[in-house]
Amino acid sequence: MKRLLTMVLVALVMGVCGSVSAAETVPLPPVVDVVKPGPEVSAEYAKFSGEWSGKWDNGCPLVIVVESIDNLGRAKIVLAQGSWPWNGKGKNPNNPFWLRLPAHFLSDKMMFERTKHSLYYESYISDKDGTMIVNRTDTRSDSRNAVYLNS
Numbered sequence: 382m383k384r385l386l387t388m389v390l391v392a393l394v395m396g397v398c399g400s401v402s403a404a405e406t407v408p409l410p411p412v413v414d415v416v417k418p419g420p421e422v423s424a425e426y427a428k429f430s431g432e433w434s435g436k437w438d439n440g441c442p443l444v445i446v447v448e449s450i451d452n453l454g455r456a457k458i459v460l461a462q463g464s465w466p467w468n469g470k471g472k473n474p475n476n477p478f479w480l481r482l483p484a485h486f487l488s489d490k491m492m493f494e495r496t497k498h499s500l501y502y503e504s505y506i507s508d509k510d511g512t513m514i515v516n517r518t519d520t521r522s523d524s525r526n527a528v529y530l531n532s
Contacts, residue, residue: 407434407444407463408477414448421452428506429456429491433513433530441465441475443528445504445515447484447491454486458493460502 418427433445442463450456461479484493494501504515513530 406477407442407461408479409444409446409461410459410479410481413446413459415446416449418450419452422450423452425489426450426454426456426486426491429504429513431532433532435512435528435530437465437526437528439465439526443515443530445513445530450486456484456486456491456493458482458484458491460493460495 413432415431418430427450429447430450431447433447434443436442444459444461446459446461448457448459458481459479460482461477462475463477465475480495482493482495484491486492490503490505492501492503499520501518501520502515503518504513506513511532513532515528515530517526517528518524
């Protein structure tokens with residue numbers, strides 16, 4: 382039941398934001414459990430809690446779920462990504478995936494990494510409009526991408 386509620390919530394968020402079409406799917410783990418941060422967690426960290434969705438600049442849908450945050454600045458997240466469109470330039474679409482990853486806070490930024498792929502992520506919440514901005518760096522090619530996610 383919780384899985385169904387999460388899937389419905391993610392679908393609604395994506396539909397309201399207009400970020401991901403119904404034809405695009407982003408896989409999620411069987412159980413996604415967002416735990417509301419307690420009063421001991423700073424507001425600067427707590428604002429990251431919940432589900433966020435958007436698209437990379439290549440059209441690939443992305444969902445980040447911040448499941449829990451503790452008072453020491455550690456978080457548990459789900460990073461989920463759909464397929465990116467075929468660009469006709471020899472780059473095949475990726476396989477959709479989800480991963481559970483640890484994250485940590487450094488000042489007002491939430492940091493996490495996929496070391497297997499040399500990908501490092503830095504995210505922060507915009508004071509202007511409340512979107513989560515995620516910057517990804519690929520250390521193999523020194524390329525950088527950004528995505529704007531809505532809760």
